[in-house]
Amino acid sequence: MSLGRTAPRLDLLRLPGLGRFARWRYARLTLQLPLLALALLAVFDGLIGRQVAPQNLATVSVWLHYRGLLVLALLVLGNLFCAACPLMLTRGPSRLLGRFLPRLSWPRALRNKFLVLGLTVAFLFAYELFDLWASPWLTAWLIVGYFGAALAVDSLFPAGTFCKYVCPLGNFNFALSHVSPAQITARDPDVCRSCAGQYCVNGRVEGAGGRGTLGGPSAPLLQLEPLPGAQTFPGCETTLFVPQMRSNQDCTLCLNCVRACPHDNVALAVRAPTRSWARWRPRADLALLGTVLLLGGVANAWAMVPGFRRAAQAVAALVHTRSEALVLLILLGGLLLGGTALTLAVFRLSSRLAGHPEGTRRAARRWGVVVFPLAFAIWAGHTSFHFLTGWASIVPVTQQALGRLGLFAGSPDWTLAALVPENLLFPLQVALLYAGYGASSYLAVRVARDGGAWWAAGPLLAWLTVLAVLTVLILGQPMELRGTLLDGGR
Numbered sequence: 001m002s003l004g005r006t007a008p009r010l011d012l013l014r015l016p017g018l019g020r021f022a023r024w025r026y027a028r029l030t031l032q033l034p035l036l037a038l039a040l041l042a043v044f045d046g047l048i049g050r051q052v053a054p055q056n057l058a059t060v061s062v063w064l065h066y067r068g069l070l071v072l073a074l075l076v077l078g079n080l081f082c083a084a085c086p087l088m089l090t091r092g093p094s095r096l097l098g099r100f101l102p103r104l105s106w107p108r109a110l111r112n113k114f115l116v117l118g119l120t121v122a123f124l125f126a127y128e129l130f131d132l133w134a135s136p137w138l139t140a141w142l143i144v145g146y147f148g149a150a151l152a153v154d155s156l157f158p159a160g161t162f163c164k165y166v167c168p169l170g171n172f173n174f175a176l177s178h179v180s181p182a183q184i185t186a187r188d189p190d191v192c193r194s195c196a197g198q199y200c201v202n203g204r205v206e207g208a209g210g211r212g213t214l215g216g217p218s219a220p221l222l223q224l225e226p227l228p229g230a231q232t233f234p235g236c237e238t239t240l241f242v243p244q245m246r247s248n249q250d251c252t253l254c255l256n257c258v259r260a261c262p263h264d265n266v267a268l269a270v271r272a273p274t275r276s277w278a279r280w281r282p283r284a285d286l287a288l289l290g291t292v293l294l295l296g297g298v299a300n301a302w303a304m305v306p307g308f309r310r311a312a313q314a315v316a317a318l319v320h321t322r323s324e325a326l327v328l329l330i331l332l333g334g335l336l337l338g339g340t341a342l343t344l345a346v347f348r349l350s351s352r353l354a355g356h357p358e359g360t361r362r363a364a365r366r367w368g369v370v371v372f373p374l375a376f377a378i379w380a381g382h383t384s385f386h387f388l389t390g391w392a393s394i395v396p397v398t399q400q401a402l403g404r405l406g407l408f409a410g411s412p413d414w415t416l417a418a419l420v421p422e423n424l425l426f427p428l429q430v431a432l433l434y435a436g437y438g439a440s441s442y443l444a445v446r447v448a449r450d451g452g453a454w455w456a457a458g459p460l461l462a463w464l465t466v467l468a469v470l471t472v473l474i475l476g477q478p479m480e481l482r483g484t485l486l487d488g489g490r
């Protein structure tokens with residue numbers, strides 16, 4: 001068993017108040033309840049309220065605030081939105097339901113990111129086809145569907161299955177949390193070496209007959225019902241073993257490990273992301289997911305600008321169709337499939353130049369880390385644009401939704417919706433993009449240099465430059481108010 005060698009220099013859980021809060025049994029619940037209330041209100045407003053996207057809590061909270069704040073949180077600390085995810089409150093009902101259903105184990109063939117990858121592509125396609133950002137009603141049903149899926153999966157399979165193998169949003173967070181400056185790690189690896197119970201992953205039962213574990217990684221990890229006379233501390237819901245963690249991959253920041261470790265040996269360490277990246281070699285499925293997120297980010301931004309409509313109309317004329325679904329399939333499918341194939345070919349070419357004539361899987365492992373910073377930057381640039389153009393509008397739309405419930409008596413303050421820092425938007429997007437491009441380029445050179453051939457980074461640097469320039473050109477264009485893809489727009 002290989003364990004980490006160095007203790008963290010700065011541990012956020014040592015800060016006054018924070019460590020105590022993290023160890024508090026109800027810490028996560030305290031974060032989840034406000035988001036649950038917001039989700040319920042958004043569903044109510046999405047289904048019952050006015051179907052005008054900028055004036056409805058469902059669309060404003062999901063497509064402006066949730067996405068924008070999520071990337072901001074990843075950048076300044078970590079995966080806070082998984083930590084506060086209200087979907088996890090379905091664990092109580094799913095445990096109840098589980099009593100009447102067979103308990104299954106997640107198929108071995110799906111213990112990777114390929115299902116998530118397929119769901120992510122399906123989401124990107126549906127987002128464009130059904131104009132999800134413009135429909136409060138569909139957005140409300142998306143939220144309901146998400147809760148239903150979490151409930152169904154976690155009722156049939158061990159807790160944590162949904163987060164690790166199914167949830168596209170959680171896996172988006174996992175993949176992009178490699179940019180985050182904090183990571184769970186062991187304070188003292190020597191303590192872990194002599195720790196018999198490995199409680200951080202297995203969970204712990206304390207009291208009534210001494211100390212024991214809640215079960216191995218294949219057993220239900222979240223013991224929600226306290227055993228009589230004992231205190232229970234669930235282990236890691238995504239089966240991470242703290243002393244072996246080398247990245248934020250699959251960490252929901254639930255802090256179960258902090259509470260389960262009886263030796264107070266878990267840290268939330270501040271780290272330099274670039275140093276961690278340089279050591280991280282993602283599995284091939286993760287590298288592929290990172291690549292699809294990178295290209296999906298470009299596609300999602302491209303779909304906002306007039307060039308996308310012109311391309312769609314050209315494709316429609318070429319294949320003689322009026323079917324938007326077909327045109328989107330060709331455009332998005334072409335970009336994602338073609339771009340992924342090209343990226344993998346570039347990985348192989350770089351490997352060959354480095355003197356490693358290896359297959360696609362091994363090349364993806366070697367170079368895959370390179371795509372993550374640029375993927376983050378493209379999504380951050382895009383979602384921060386939407387967030388900043390409507391950051392204060394959350395106030396009037398919430399007032400309006402509460403008013404419908406009789407919980408707010410005044411008139412919504414729509415003047416707040418006009419507070420847009422327009423001059424800042426494009427420079428901020430470009431700054432984020434250059435930072436991501438710089439970090440990805442650094443990693444390409446670093447991986448190549450570690451292999452003894454810095455010039456092997458050449459093809460990757462060229463490909464990253466093409467993607468970064470394309471994205472700047474896209475972000476620099478005015479955003480369209482879109483009608484249907486194949487008509488003249490609005």
Ligand code: SF4
Pocket residue numbers: 186191192193195196197198199200201242243260261262263264265266
């Ligand atoms: S329970 Fe604590 S001491 Fe034991 S392996 Fe996990 S982090 Fe280390």
Ligand code: SF4
Pocket residue numbers: 184200235236237238239240242250251252253254255256257258
């Ligand atoms: S228990 Fe697992 S998922 Fe939760 S914070 Fe610890 S390592 Fe991350």
